[in-house]
Amino acid sequence: MSSRLEGDAFLKNIASQNDSPLTHEEWEQSAEQKMKAHEFGHIRSGAGAEETLRRNRSAFSKWAILPRMLNDVSSIDTSITLFGHKYAHPFLLAPIGMQRLAHEDGDLASVRAAAKWDVPFIASTVSSYSLEDIAEAAGTNPRWFQLYWSNNEAVSYNMLKRAEQAGYEAIVVTVDTVMLGWREEDLRNNFSPLREGIGKANYLNDRVFMESLTDTSDEGIIQGILENIHHPSFDWKKIEDIKRATTLPVLLKGILHPDDAILAVEAGIDGIIVSNHGGRQLDGVAASLDALPLIAEAVNGRIPLLLDSGIRRGTDLVKALALGADAVLLGRPYIYGLAVAGQAGVEQVLENFIEETRVSLALAGIPDISKFASIKLIRE
Numbered sequence: 001m002s003s004r005l006e007g008d009a010f011l012k013n014i015a016s017q018n019d020s021p022l023t024h025e026e027w028e029q030s031a032e033q034k035m036k037a038h039e040f041g042h043i044r045s046g047a048g049a050e051e052t053l054r055r056n057r058s059a060f061s062k063w064a065i066l067p068r069m070l071n072d073v074s075s076i077d078t079s080i081t082l083f084g085h086k087y088a089h090p091f092l093l094a095p096i097g098m099q100r101l102a103h104e105d106g107d108l109a110s111v112r113a114a115a116k117w118d119v120p121f122i123a124s125t126v127s128s129y130s131l132e133d134i135a136e137a138a139g140t141n142p143r144w145f146q147l148y149w150s151n152n153e154a155v156s157y158n159m160l161k162r163a164e165q166a167g168y169e170a171i172v173v174t175v176d177t178v179m180l181g182w183r184e185e186d187l188r189n190n191f192s193p194l195r196e197g198i199g200k201a202n203y204l205n206d207r208v209f210m211e212s213l214t215d216t217s218d219e220g221i222i223q224g225i226l227e228n229i230h231h232p233s234f235d236w237k238k239i240e241d242i243k244r245a246t247t248l249p250v251l252l253k254g255i256l257h258p259d260d261a262i263l264a265v266e267a268g269i270d271g272i273i274v275s276n277h278g279g280r281q282l283d284g285v286a287a288s289l290d291a292l293p294l295i296a297e298a299v300n301g302r303i304p305l306l307l308d309s310g311i312r313r314g315t316d317l318v319k320a321l322a323l324g325a326d327a328v329l330l331g332r333p334y335i336y337g338l339a340v341a342g343q344a345g346v347e348q349v350l351e352n353f354i355e356e357t358r359v360s361l362a363l364a365g366i367p368d369i370s371k372f373a374s375i376k377l378i379r380e
């Protein structure tokens with residue numbers, strides 16, 4: 001796939017000869033054509049009646065930007081600093097499990113594409129390749145590790161240690177998935193990628209997990225994963241334990257209520273990812289964009305706020321940052337790139353997102369991200 005954009009963005013956009021999909025909707029359509037219906041359905045769908053999935057998009061169109069003019073935007077600095085690390089762009093790749101559903105090379109292709117554009121990658125607990133293999137493919141590119149708590153706590157702590165040893169820079173603890181949401185698409189198709197072993201790499205590589213099994217057949221391993229990943233007794237006490245167990249910054253992913261954001265700050269948490277898991281967990285909850293202003297007010301700058309669920313283009317990023325986010329996560333869009341064309345597809349999706357973000361920041365009058373306070377949004 002040839003590069004759409006090289007050199008000056010304006011001239012490049014006009015001269016583009018690239019015939020790959022452009023919008024998120026086009027990538028989604030191409031992915032649907034390539035994939036088996038139940039596999040595509042697992043990625044696309046939300047929980048329940050998909051109210052939240054739809055709301056994640058409509059929330060963005062309810063806000064309109066009041067850009068600033070005459071700010072000299074000839075050079076745009078998109079870099080941000082989180083936990084003492086400087087990152088080139090104000091976005092990261094969201095943790096998405098079982099990427100082998102989309103492409104054989106799975107997470108390895110995604111992390112290589114991320115490395116090409118200096119975009120940090122968040123590896124999932126239920127990845128298709130182990131966190132060590134993903135780290136090796138990342139090379140020097142920054143990566144974070146997303147932890148799903150295991151009922152066998154020793155497995156969780158061992159995964160934390162492995163992530164530290166493999167050079168991960170932060171731990172993302174997902175708190176909205178103590179059990180899977182009511183996923184009607186998967187129920188209809190009787191499909192569970194976890195049951196098919198597509199997300200087992202981190203467990204196979206975990207000495208503590210493997211030694212805990214009485215039955216180490218394929219079936220015994222899957223059973224062990226299912227028993228560990230269903231963790232309804234997860235609570236704030238364990239969050240404090242996790243915080244004590246690692247030297248890395250710890251973020252909570254899946255916070256929507258401002259009071260939970262305050263508890264997170266009080267527990268010494270280093271960052272919050274405002275998220276509703278892409279509408280895949282509790283249906284009917286607020287769009288993360290709508291929860292963000294309340295959380296920003298409660299947290300009052302004490303720790304960084306990230307946001308995901310519904311980010312599809314550069315202008316979405318501008319709105320999220322204007323409402324108080326320090327950075328956003330890109331989810332389904334890069335998985336569709338992966339499904340359509342492997343690493344090259346993810347590279348193309350990221351390149352378009354980076355370039356649209358750059359143009360959007362320039363036209364909003366924001367030459368560098370620290371100037372965000374100057375732009376306003378109005379609610380339609």
Ligand SMILES: Cc1cc2nc3c(=O)[nH]c(=O)nc-3n(C[C@H](O)[C@H](O)[C@H](O)COP(=O)(O)O)c2cc1C
Nearest residue numbers: 043094095096097124174277278309310311331332
């Ligand atoms: C197929 C799929 C798998 C996911 N797996 C994980 C996961 O393993 N861990 C996690 O914390 N979030 C997971 N998520 C949620 C994403 O990290 C992110 O919150 C969500 O995709 C954001 O919504 P969006 O993709 O619509 O923008 C998954 C999402 C999808 C679509």
Ligand SMILES: O=C(O)C(=O)c1ccccc1
Nearest residue numbers: 097126177194229277280
């Ligand atoms: O599909 C998901 O959204 C997800 O996060 C997940 C987590 C564990 C097992 C299967 C899916």
